[in-house]
Amino acid sequence: MLNSDVEWRLIPMIQASGQMQMAIDTWLLEQHRSRLHPPTLRFYTWSPAAISLGYHQRHYPEGWESLTWNGNAIDLVRRPSGGRAVLHQGDLTYAVITSGLGQNRMQAYETICDFLIRGWDQLGIELQYGEAGRGYIHNPNCFGTATGADLVTIEGIKLIGSAQLRREDTILQHGSMQIQSDALLFEQVFGQKLEFLKVATPIDTIVETLISAAKDRFEIDFLVQPLTESEWQDITKLV
Numbered sequence: 001m002l003n004s005d006v007e008w009r010l011i012p013m014i015q016a017s018g019q020m021q022m023a024i025d026t027w028l029l030e031q032h033r034s035r036l037h038p039p040t041l042r043f044y045t046w047s048p049a050a051i052s053l054g055y056h057q058r059h060y061p062e063g064w065e066s067l068t069w070n071g072n073a074i075d076l077v078r079r080p081s082g083g084r085a086v087l088h089q090g091d092l093t094y095a096v097i098t099s100g101l102g103q104n105r106m107q108a109y110e111t112i113c114d115f116l117i118r119g120w121d122q123l124g125i126e127l128q129y130g131e132a133g134r135g136y137i138h139n140p141n142c143f144g145t146a147t148g149a150d151l152v153t154i155e156g157i158k159l160i161g162s163a164q165l166r167r168e169d170t171i172l173q174h175g176s177m178q179i180q181s182d183a184l185l186f187e188q189v190f191g192q193k194l195e196f197l198k199v200a201t202p203i204d205t206i207v208e209t210l211i212s213a214a215k216d217r218f219e220i221d222f223l224v225q226p227l228t229e230s231e232w233q234d235i236t237k238l239v
Contacts, residue, residue, distance in 0.1 A: 010222035011042035013207060018050035018077035018088065023238040024227070025172055026080045028097045033170040039098040041214055041222070043207050046088035050075035051189065054083040054163065069185055081163035081172065087189050090180035092203055094210065099170040109149045109162065112173050116151060116160060119213030123201055127151040127159060157197050179206070 014024070021044050031037035049069045053060060055078060067074040069089060079086075094116070101108040110129075117127050130150040151160040162175030179199040186194050199206070215222060227235070 006038055006220075007223050008218075008220045009038050009040045010211065010224045011040060012224065012226050013203075014042070014044045014227075015047050016044070017048070018046050018052055018075045019239050020235070021046060021093070022052070022077060022079055023235050025095050025097070025174055027231075027235045027238055028095070029080070029165065029167060029170060029172040032097050032099060033167045037097075038223075039220075040096070041211070042095050043210070044093050044095070045091070045203075046075075046093070048072045048075055049087070049089040049185075050077050052077045052079045052086045052088060054078075054085070055080055055165070056082055057085060060085060064189070067189060069182075074189075079163065079174075081165040081174065083161070083163035085190075086161060086176050087181075087186055088176060089182055089185055091176045091178050092206060093174060093176050095172065095174035097170070097172050101169075101171055105164065105166075106149070108171055109164065109173070112171075113149075113151060113160075113162065115210065115214040115217040116175075116177075118217055119206075119210040120151075120159070122209050122213065123206065125159070125197070125199075126154050128154065130158060153197060157195050159197055177206075179203070 014021070016024075024042075024044075028037060028040050032039065049072070051064055051067070051074060053076070064074075064076055096112050098112075101111055113129075120127050128151070130152045149162050149164075150158055151162075152158045158178070160175050160177050162173055165172045178196050179201075181196045183194060183196055186196075211222070214220070
């Protein structure tokens with residue numbers, strides 16, 4: 001069960017570099033693990049565009065270190081969580097930091113992902129869990145395949161790719177929702193054509209809907225609280 005007996009923190013949308021976003025998620029995980037911070041939900045976007053590598057992903061094309069998009073360099077960032085590379089351009093990322101979900105990894109994924117399924121259903125998009133093909137192990141692109149931890153449309157188009165990091169009984173689960181992706185940029189980066197959903201719904205509406213779905217599904221209340229100045233100072237030390 002999720003921590004439904006305590007008030008969760010909801011951090012308003014943040015647009016920042018990939019390094020800063022990963023530092024925020026890591027800091028929130030450690031604070032909650034140390035019982036200094038409540039469970040948390042947040043949504044964010046990446047600026048500039050970035051490729052995030054899974055924590056254990058050691059091999060990637062050398063050309064990724066000199067990629068550009070719209071005249072700006074594409075950052076190369078390592079996530080604290082596992083999984084394959086994700087191109088963060090035109091996407092919206094969610095992060096859930098909580099505890100008490102037990103040791104079964106897939107059950108934890110499904111417990112957390114349920115609010116995403118419900119929220120996107122309210123937005124008119126039906127999602128289901130993916131099934132990894134035989135080439136998953138050798139595919140460096142997170143959105144080039146879909147595992148049981150990912151959410152795809154009934155037509156098989158992957159919309160959300162998620163990854164987890166555990167520290168004792170505490171979980172950080174974050175994931176990328178590809179809503180306005182540049183297919184040509186993805187093809188340039190990964191060397192393969194991908195089909196994306198073009199979501200016309202404004203990001204603010206998506207976030208509001210998903211927040212409402214999380215509140216109803218987990219039976220929780222949110223305290224809306226931006227990061228404080230002292231918290232920013234602590235997080236910046238991790239960058």
